[in-house]
Amino acid sequence: MQKQEFHKVINALKLGEGEKVKLRGWIDNVRHQGGLTFIDLRDSSGKIQVTIKKQNLTNVNYEEIIKNLSREASVSIEGIIKVDPRAPGGKEVTCNSIQIIGKSEEYPIRKGVSVSYLLDHRHLYLRREKMQAILKIRNKLLEGARRWFLENEYFEIQCPTFITASVEGGATLFKVDYFGRKAYLTQSSQFYLEAAIFGFEKVFTIQPSFRAEKSRTRKHLTEFWHLEAEVAFATHDDIMEIEEDLLYNMVKYAVDECKKEFELLKRSNFEAPKRPFIRMTYLEALEIIKGKGFDIKFGDDIGADEEKVIANQIDRPAFIMYFPKVTRAFYHQPHPEDNSLTLSSDLYAPTQGEIATGGQRIHDLNLLLKRIEENNLNPKDYEWYLDLRRYGSVPHAGFGMGIERIVKWVTGINHVRDAIAFPRTSNRVYP
RNA sequence: GCCGCCUUAGCUCAGCCCGGUAGAGCACUCGGCUGUUAACCGAGGGGUCGUGGGUUCGAAUCCCACAGGCGGCGCCA
Numbered sequence: 066m067q068k069q070e071f072h073k074v075i076n077a078l079k080l081g082e083g084e085k086v087k088l089r090g091w092i093d094n095v096r097h098q099g100g101l102t103f104i105d106l107r108d109s110s111g112k113i114q115v116t117i118k119k120q121n122l123t124n125v126n127y128e129e130i131i132k133n134l135s136r137e138a139s140v141s142i143e144g145i146i147k148v149d150p151r152a153p154g155g156k157e158v159t160c161n162s163i164q165i166i167g168k169s170e171e172y173p174i175r176k177g178v179s180v181s182y183l184l185d186h187r188h189l190y191l192r193r194e195k196m197q198a199i200l201k202i203r204n205k206l207l208e209g210a211r212r213w214f215l216e217n218e219y220f221e222i223q224c225p226t227f228i229t230a231s232v233e234g235g236a237t238l239f240k241v242d243y244f245g246r247k248a249y250l251t252q253s254s255q256f257y258l259e260a261a262i263f264g265f266e267k268v269f270t271i272q273p274s275f276r277a278e279k280s281r282t283r284k285h286l287t288e289f290w291h292l293e294a295e296v297a298f299a300t301h302d303d304i305m306e307i308e309e310d311l312l313y314n315m316v317k318y319a320v321d322e323c324k325k326e327f328e329l330l331k332r333s334n335f336e337a338p339k340r341p342f343i344r345m346t347y348l349e350a351l352e353i354i355k356g357k358g359f360d361i362k363f364g365d366d367i368g369a370d371e372e373k374v375i376a377n378q379i380d381r382p383a384f385i386m387y388f389p390k391v392t393r394a395f396y397h398q399p400h401p402e403d404n405s406l407t408l409s410s411d412l413y414a415p416t417q418g419e420i421a422t423g424g425q426r427i428h429d430l431n432l433l434l435k436r437i438e439e440n441n442l443n444p445k446d447y448e449w450y451l452d453l454r455r456y457g458s459v460p461h462a463g464f465g466m467g468i469e470r471i472v473k474w475v476t477g478i479n480h481v482r483d484a485i486a487f488p489r490t491s492n493r494v495y496p
Numbered sequence: 497g498c499c500g501c502c503u504u505a506g507c508u509c510a511g512c513c514c515g516g517u518a519g520a521g522c523a524c525u526c527g528g529c530u531g532u533u534a535a536c537c538g539a540g541g542g543g544u545c546g547u548g549g550g551u552u553c554g555a556a557u558c559c560c561a562c563a564g565g566c567g568g569c570g571c572c573a
Contacts, residue, residue, distance in 0.1 A: 094533080094534075096531095096532045096533075096534095096535050096536095097529085097532090097535090098529065098530060098531070098532060098535075098536090099528075099529040099530055100529085100530050101529090101530035101531065101532080102530095102532090103531075103532050103533075103535085105533080114532085114533080116530090116531080116532090118530070119530080120530095149531085151531055151532080151533090152531090152532095152533090153533060171506080171523070171524065172523095173506080173507080175507065175508090175522075175523070175534085176507095176508090176522080176534055177507070177508050177509095177521090177522070177534090178507055178508070179507080179508070179565090179566085180565090180566070181564095181565050181566065182507070182508090184565095237571080252572095253573090274573075276571085276572070276573085278570090278571055278572075279497070279571095280569095280570085280571065280572075281566090281567075281568070281569080281570095282567095282568075282569080282570090282571090282572090283567090283568095284572080284573080285571080285572070285573085286573090289573065290573095291573065292573095293573095366571090368569085368570080369568085369569070369570085370569095411573095419572075419573065420573070421573070422572085422573065465573060466573065467572085467573030468573085469573080470573060471573095481573095492564085492565075
């Protein structure tokens, strides 16, 4: 298309009475009124009402053009800004000339359609204001994260999707046929990040992880975006401080940059979390949960109902520290004062629950081998990972955050599948 | 993997308990309307009631199986 000067809707709304505008975008809604037609014109920046009056059109005849003004048709228009209290937002465009760029068939997205219908039509639902707002906030959260990593001199590395060994012995991996060999889709880049710290020291990655669990919850996807970091010489305390500073700054950035989007989601009262974040031990968490009448004992995992107890009573993110060894994967560093505990923590967001997990990794070769055996795993599966402890091993720590869970928390939506453009769940790989 | 609910017009649902072969709203088509905000008013077209089997003179309706979807648990980020 020839390059032309068009206004963005957001800028058109700043102009005064009588100023000329050229706009292009999509018809969000249309209302015919005899010789008068209203369209809500939408572009990537917002919506504005355009009035098309029979006598004002210079380029085509009115009856001919309104036939093709269906929802989601793409159009370019020229007109004049008019201040009018009857228009949404107080301003509208009186149209002088209109051109249909692309006609639209009967648009399937309407009020009152079901959740599964919207998921089947996600490729079209994506253009609705609500989805746009969520994804813009997601975008700024990720931008905020990258800015923080850049300011703090981290190295961004990209890790493989095809892998051979599991990070968490237990979690279910997607199996793929790799030219006749068995391979899997990655569930975490942690081991690769650990390899990268020997040289880069502070590294991070933002890429998808895959879990072949048929989870039917509002917080699980089979393909989710995983923000992971690993830091040489860092302790468990250091890594919590890093998680806190990162999370605070990425949320603050999104809140500052997306005022309009938060307003649209009716979430203007959401603020960047207060600091410092809460730090409580696993044992303290158990006491709180017991206090609510739950029967839970040392060594038990914190289940969904128990997680809610904690999530609903915190006013800012909270670390739950020092999980028992029996609840954690083999690579976690034992607590120096209590060998049954680990130097690890889950990070909970208010009302949401777990959004990140981090901790200190075992850097001693013999201890790591011992833990592999205790977990009935085969050391041969972890040869290259063990190698990292053979050549200048250093204490180190890292964490992983679930991007969609953070988006869900920040935007207040009630399912992670709306926190990503094209969600993948156990029974959805389309569109 | 387990538990619960749902599946009837393009979409959202009513009808099912107490069996007699279907109805509303929205969308669509046509007509009307110069101030609508999910516009409105009038008319019209549109359904082998998820699939298979069973009971019955007769099944959307009762029974069984299967499939798909949604919600929750487990698992986790």
